[in-house]
Amino acid sequence: xxxxxxxxxxxxxDIASTAADMRGEGVYERDGHTARTLVREADLRVVLVVMxxxxxxKDHCANETASIHMLSGLVRVRLQDRFVDLPxxxxxxxxxxxxxxxxxxxxxxxxxxxxxxxxx
Numbered sequence: 001x002x003x004x005x006x007x008x009x010x011x012x013x014d015i016a017s018t019a020a021d022m023r024g025e026g027v028y029e030r031d032g033h034t035a036r037t038l039v040r041e042a043d044l045r046v047v048l049v050v051m052x053x054x055x056x057x058k059d060h061c062a063n064e065t066a067s068i069h070m071l072s073g074l075v076r077v078r079l080q081d082r083f084v085d086l087p088x089x090x091x092x093x094x095x096x097x098x099x100x101x102x103x104x105x106x107x108x109x110x111x112x113x114x115x116x117x118x119x120x
Contacts, residue, residue, distance in 0.1 A: 013038055015048065015071060019109045022050045033057060033104070035112070045114040051075065051104035061099045065115045068092045073108025077101070086110070 018036065028034040032055025039046040045064075051057070051073070068077065070086045077084045077092060078101045085105070086092055094100065 011039070013048075015109075015111075018048055019050050019071070022048070028052070031055070041116070043116050045112075045116050047112040047114070048109065049112055050109045051102070051107070053104055053106045055104050057102040059099055059101045061097050062094070062114055063096060064117075065096050066094045067111075067113045068094070068102075069111045069113065071109040071111060073110075074105040075108050075110065076103045076105055078103070 018038075022028060022034050022036055025034055028050060033049065033051040035047050035049045037045060037047050049057075068075070068086060069091045070088050072088050074085065074087045077086060080099060084092055
């Protein structure tokens with residue numbers, strides 16, 4: 001696993017290539033999904049997530065405001081009171097501490113972005 005990048009002015013990523021590499025990892029084969037933190041800064045986390053068709057990321061919540069930006073595929077996010085289908089190109093923003101799960105309706109990739117602050 002690669003160390004997350006720290007920002008020095010700017011940084012670019014080849015998301016398609018990174019996602020393809022991640023799909024070749026054992027954890028993807030075993031668990032049906034994997035994630036790689038691309039950027040870890042004091043105020044921001046950017047995570048690339050790839051999921052196999054039918055895989056589920058079980059109930060969880062983030063302590064920070066989060067967004068899911070779909071790059072490819074389709075996922076269904078189950079919130080407390082509804083389902084939200086996210087096809088490629090769609091963006092969902094979740095308030096902090098909102099319980100949800102994510103199910104891949106087909107092979108999918110998305111960027112998870114988390115607002116962040118250092119805990120004192």
